[in-house]
Amino acid sequence: MKRLFAFALLLLSLQTALAQKQALQTPAQFLGYTLGQEFTTHARITDYVLYLAQQAPNRIRVQEYGKTYEGRPLLLAYVASDENLPRLEQIRENNLRQAGIASGAVQGKQPAILWMSYNIHGNESVSSEAVLQVLYDLVDPNNQQTKKWLENTVVILDPCVNPDGRERYVQWYKQTQNRGGNASPYAWEHYEPWPGGRPNHYYFDLNRDWAWQTQIESKQRMAQYNQWLPQVHADFHEMGPEQPYYFSPAAKPLHESITPWQRDFQYTIGDYNRKYFDQNNWLYFTRENFDLFYPSYGDTWPTFNGAIGMTYEQGGSGRAGLAYKKQDGDTLTLTDRIAHHHIASLATLQATAEKADQLTQEFRKYYDNNLKKPGGDYKTFVFKADDRSTGNLKALTDYLDQQQIRYGYAGKNSSTRGFNYATGKEESVKVSQNDLVVSMYQPKSTLVKVLFEPNSNLEDSLTYDITSWAMPYAFGVQAYALKSRLEAGNQKPTKVANTITVERPFAYLARWNSLQDVKFLTDLMAQKVKVRMSEKPFEMEGKQYEAGTLIITRTGNEGMGDKLDAVVRATADKHGVPLQASTTGFVSSGADFGSGSVRFLKMPKVAVMSGEGVSPYAFGEIWHYFEQQIGYPVTVLGTNYFANVPLHEFDVLILPAGSYGRVLNEQALEQVKNWVRGGGKLIALESAAGFLAGKKDFNLQKKSEGEGAEKDKAKESKEDPYRLLRAYGDREREAISEDVQGSVFRVNLDKTHPLAFGYGDTYYALVRTSDTFSFMKDGWNVGVLKKDNYATGFVGAKAKERLRDALILGTQPMGRGQVVYLADNPLFRGFWHNGKLLFGNAVFLVGQ
Numbered sequence: 001m002k003r004l005f006a007f008a009l010l011l012l013s014l015q016t017a018l019a020q021k022q023a024l025q026t027p028a029q030f031l032g033y034t035l036g037q038e039f040t041t042h043a044r045i046t047d048y049v050l051y052l053a054q055q056a057p058n059r060i061r062v063q064e065y066g067k068t069y070e071g072r073p074l075l076l077a078y079v080a081s082d083e084n085l086p087r088l089e090q091i092r093e094n095n096l097r098q099a100g101i102a103s104g105a106v107q108g109k110q111p112a113i114l115w116m117s118y119n120i121h122g123n124e125s126v127s128s129e130a131v132l133q134v135l136y137d138l139v140d141p142n143n144q145q146t147k148k149w150l151e152n153t154v155v156i157l158d159p160c161v162n163p164d165g166r167e168r169y170v171q172w173y174k175q176t177q178n179r180g181g182n183a184s185p186y187a188w189e190h191y192e193p194w195p196g197g198r199p200n201h202y203y204f205d206l207n208r209d210w211a212w213q214t215q216i217e218s219k220q221r222m223a224q225y226n227q228w229l230p231q232v233h234a235d236f237h238e239m240g241p242e243q244p245y246y247f248s249p250a251a252k253p254l255h256e257s258i259t260p261w262q263r264d265f266q267y268t269i270g271d272y273n274r275k276y277f278d279q280n281n282w283l284y285f286t287r288e289n290f291d292l293f294y295p296s297y298g299d300t301w302p303t304f305n306g307a308i309g310m311t312y313e314q315g316g317s318g319r320a321g322l323a324y325k326k327q328d329g330d331t332l333t334l335t336d337r338i339a340h341h342h343i344a345s346l347a348t349l350q351a352t353a354e355k356a357d358q359l360t361q362e363f364r365k366y367y368d369n370n371l372k373k374p375g376g377d378y379k380t381f382v383f384k385a386d387d388r389s390t391g392n393l394k395a396l397t398d399y400l401d402q403q404q405i406r407y408g409y410a411g412k413n414s415s416t417r418g419f420n421y422a423t424g425k426e427e428s429v430k431v432s433q434n435d436l437v438v439s440m441y442q443p444k445s446t447l448v449k450v451l452f453e454p455n456s457n458l459e460d461s462l463t464y465d466i467t468s469w470a471m472p473y474a475f476g477v478q479a480y481a482l483k484s485r486l487e488a489g490n491q492k493p494t495k496v497a498n499t500i501t502v503e504r505p506f507a508y509l510a511r512w513n514s515l516q517d518v519k520f521l522t523d524l525m526a527q528k529v530k531v532r533m534s535e536k537p538f539e540m541e542g543k544q545y546e547a548g549t550l551i552i553t554r555t556g557n558e559g560m561g562d563k564l565d566a567v568v569r570a571t572a573d574k575h576g577v578p579l580q581a582s583t584t585g586f587v588s589s590g591a592d593f594g595s596g597s598v599r600f601l602k603m604p605k606v607a608v609m610s611g612e613g614v615s616p617y618a619f620g621e622i623w624h625y626f627e628q629q630i631g632y633p634v635t636v637l638g639t640n641y642f643a644n645v646p647l648h649e650f651d652v653l654i655l656p657a658g659s660y661g662r663v664l665n666e667q668a669l670e671q672v673k674n675w676v677r678g679g680g681k682l683i684a685l686e687s688a689a690g691f692l693a694g695k696k697d698f699n700l701q702k703k704s705e706g707e708g709a710e711k712d713k714a715k716e717s718k719e720d721p722y723r724l725l726r727a728y729g730d731r732e733r734e735a736i737s738e739d740v741q742g743s744v745f746r747v748n749l750d751k752t753h754p755l756a757f758g759y760g761d762t763y764y765a766l767v768r769t770s771d772t773f774s775f776m777k778d779g780w781n782v783g784v785l786k787k788d789n790y791a792t793g794f795v796g797a798k799a800k801e802r803l804r805d806a807l808i809l810g811t812q813p814m815g816r817g818q819v820v821y822l823a824d825n826p827l828f829r830g831f832w833h834n835g836k837l838l839f840g841n842a843v844f845l846v847g848q
């Protein structure tokens with residue numbers, strides 16, 4: 001009897017197991033807790049997505065499109081109807097045909113493509129919880145509603161765009177939280193420690209990286225995105241916990257390149273969301289705060305690629321935890337936050353599905369106009385190719401390839417007129433056959449216009465972000481914008497090959513013009529090749545060489561033996577660096593290779609400050625520069641133990657922007673100064689330079705604190721006394737007269753100083769603060785703004801005033817060492833390509 005009972009039990013459990021295998025598990029069944037009760041780790045998110053793909057292969061496909069810097073998988077889930085899923089590839093190709101990117105005629109009726117991205121900001125952690133419910137709803141065979149919507153819509157979901165950041169937050173929260181969460185806003189679990197979970201591994205804000213794609217997550221994701229080009233893109237975020245919910249329509253300013261249809265559809269989708277939020281009595285706001293101007297967000301970049309791009313914001317973020325008691329006494333729970341993003345996702349799908357035909361038609365029209373009737377005054381962009389631009393042009397074409405922007409080469413010499421980015425004027429232009437040409441008559445012309453045009457018109461100056469990014473300045477290539485159409489030939493320019501005929505030259509020479517040259521130098525250093533640098537321009541064998549030219553002599557490299565030639569040549573080829581050979585150390589003008597002004601470049605041991613007080617972004621940009629861009633060893637120091645670090649272990653110490661009051665107290669600063677006097681090099685950027693300004697032995701002075709400030713005050717007091725009668729409602733607008741929102745300025749350089757080598761007389765900086773410095777009496781004013789150095793972008797009237805006669809880049813010898821002040825951050829967001837050489841100069845050339 002007993003045995004029979006046991007048998008029956010076994011049978012029963014087998015049956016249940018079988019039934020369970022058939023019925024699709026909800027997130028709660030799969031995870032063992034209801035969504036919202038605790039945070040789900042990235043590993044478990046991945047498990048559930050893969051589980052769904054395994055259980056419902058007729059409805060969902062999952063692709064691992066890459067890995068994060070920390071090695072976590074990046075996933076895309078493709079959800080479509082039973083009919084559409086098998087022909088996904090066909091739908092994709094057909095969609096690219098609609099855009100004119102793939103060749104051939106569009107075949108048959110095309111579903112709309114909706115792409116939804118979750119958790120790009122790691123600590124805006126609700127998104128990757130909500131997406132699990134969304135996925136379940138889309139895949140659940142009993143859900144008639146989603147089944148209907150999927151008839152004419154393909155949904156692509158990125159469940160977690162930034163797994164490293166999310167995991168930083170989630171793990172910390174789990175370690176810190178009270179059981180079940182503590183709603184008190186003062187509980188530890190609501191105060192994320194430095195650096196916070198928002199950015200990725202290198203502390204880059206991935207939602208500022210859509211257009212620049214400097215990070216591995218963005219690069220891999222955008223490669224996929226470009227294969228699909230959806231009609232609708234929704235990006236899910238969170239804001240402060242006291243705020244309710246935000247959905248489109250977006251706030252002003254909207255970039256002028258956004259079409260009336262794209263503007264209208266923002267309202268349409270807003271209406272769908274509104275309906276559900278009103279039904280549930282949930283608060284929300286629209287048309288405020290989140291503008292569509294800066295092109296590197298998850299709403300704007302898709303918009304400039306023909307989609308309806310939208311941001312959704314839930315109140316919560318890294319502050320909210322599982323529960324958070326708000327000022328109005330209500331408790332915001334993770335469950336509430338999930339519900340809102342879940343509904344907004346479904347409302348977006350519904351809107352897309354119900355307007356699918358219109359969306360695909362308008363998408364075609366958009367790309368057709370791009371190709372045949374491109375907007376804007378300029379129809380062609382020309383980038384000059386010469387001896388000095390090889391490296392920067394290579395970086396530019398890599399970037400254009402990444403963006404699917406077509407380009408070619410002039411193919412023949414001609415002359416025309418155009419806007420000269422360097423002078424800001426219309427001038428005559430000589431186009432040479434090897435010049436790079438980007439025509440506006442191409443599918444991605446809107447994106448080209450947004451990225452390349454010299455001026456982006458702001459319809460309203462209150463924006464969330466920087467206001468200028470014109471790529472010719474960012475890439476440091478001499479460029480012209482033409483109103484006329486100039487079609488590019490397809491032929492590649494004659495490649496500058498390193499055809500060195502001398503077998504064992506006296507020396508190899510390499511010009512110093514771009515980041516490629518920095519990589520070449522550091523790669524040689526790593527291989528123990530001794531490299532020298534000429535501090536003066538020289539002429540040799542009929543060729544001119546500018547200051548900064550690298551010289552690799554046989555003398556001094558005897559240790560390399562016969563390998564030297566092969567190593568130098570292979571390294572130059574690897575980095576695309578044109579190499580010259582000389583058979584003598586004698587120059588026809590300038591200094592011979594044996595001269596004291598030809599400096600041996602010592603391989604510096606570099607340390608960078610990190611930790612509490614330092615801006616995570618500013619630090620991350622430097623960390624990324626060394627590890628990912630030039631591949632050079634860097635030691636990261638923490639502010640919490642800096643006092644115990646024996647500085648003599650290092651040659652260079654970099655202080656990224658931050659507040660240094662606590663870490664560099666009087667005693668610590670004295671130690672740093674002693675180390676500099678003994679031969680160390682201190683590089684202080686932005687607010688770190690500001691911190692040193694006015695301190696004993698540092699010759700830097702803030703403009704707002706020097707003699708100039710007195711004059712400004714005197715002038716102000718003479719102004720109209722009624723200026724004090726300001727309207728309260730105008731306060732935000734008033735404040736911006738003090739602002740400079742990432743604008744481009746021409747910096748006048750002292751090209752004889754190593755900090756400026758490789759640039760000539762000017763450098764275009766992306767200036768983000770009007771907190772500038774006076775010219776130094778004791779020290780080298782290497783990069784300065786004079787009277788009219790403004791190039792493009794928004795600058796408030798008062799800020800413009802302060803950005804006159806200001807020091808941007810300077811150095812100060814101190815004992816046997818150097819202090820380098822960079823008031824501008826040349827590595828900002830890793831996209832200002834032209835700044836990377838400047839930073840290389842500071843680290844590898846200055847003070848050698």
Ligand SMILES: [Zn+2]
Nearest residue numbers: 121124237238
């Ligand atoms: Zn966000």
